[in-house]
Amino acid sequence: MQIYLETDRLYLRHFTPDDVDNLLGLDDDPEVMRYLTGGKPTPRSRVEQELLPRILAYYDRLPGFGYWAAVEKATGAFVGWFHFRPREGATGTDEVELGYRLRRSAWGKGYATEGSRALIRRGFTELGVQRVFAQTMAVNRASRRVMEKCGLRLVRVFYPDWEDPIPGYEEGEVEYALTRDEWLQRQH
Template sequence: MHAYLETERLTLRRFTPADVELLVELDSDPEVMRFLTGQPTPRDEIENVVLPEILKVYAEHPQLGTFKAESAAGFVGWFGLQPTADPKVAGVGYRLLKAAWGKGYATEGTKALIAHAFSLGMEQVVADTMAVNHRSRAVMRRSGLRFLKIYHEYFDDPLPGTEFGEVLYGVDRATWEAGRHG
């Protein structure tokens, strides 16, 4: 399958139904899931909900989606460029295997997706995380995103740290181009 996007060290491709095991491996690590669900994602949920949703976005928004990220050593996780309610705004996200943490992959992939979003005609790229997820916030800053606001959501079974809220980061096209982050 052809690459969606390539960086110096990463190749991003669309997921296929054959990639279930990669997603199970990624979402089975409690540390990876700490600020997301707080627990591993069950295999049946990946097979019946997560992967079908990923594939559905490709069909509905062919230039956007969640993309398998591979380095020379193999699968490292995924990066996403997601549609939002505003067709000129894309959401960027990432999830990496713990073995890939601290190697600069998250920043490298995120910067590339932000630049790609603007090449697709987007006017703004946003990302969010729990306020207490300092590693992800650092990736957002290094990638050229800037803090926009803190907000609070209600959760039936909140994760530790939820009381500190969620943070929204973003960058608009003019700011990105002025900063020459691409």
């Protein structure tokens, strides 16, 4: 297992082609997908042909950025993933998006906060990141709490066009952010 980052309770490792079933198991849970697709699972063909190839391509294209499988140290179980990557279409790595998706069995244990804080720390101390942002539906209170616990603050509410609106879309999306300077001030 190639470990990218280690926290007290998690290993964050590179994905491999063998992770198809891990991704499917995560995206098959309607509650996990509630604020992403309205609870619809991701088809196997999409995981195999689009998602996993895109995840794997990050490791060579942008070392230090991309997606990581989260593995619980105590059990060795796959509990979800984190991403830390530049905004789609961005040319630099000074502003990156933080994201996470965890199995329901891992909810409420602080894993999202633990993994996110570790990625933020690495971004600001080793990767030259100047700003971290995260987005979710306004109604996704649990994800918003994780962002706040990581030191990100609400910077805007926006209303994207939804091709296939899901419950809660009418309240919009939120963006939270944290700059390197803000993070450094809090370290002292």
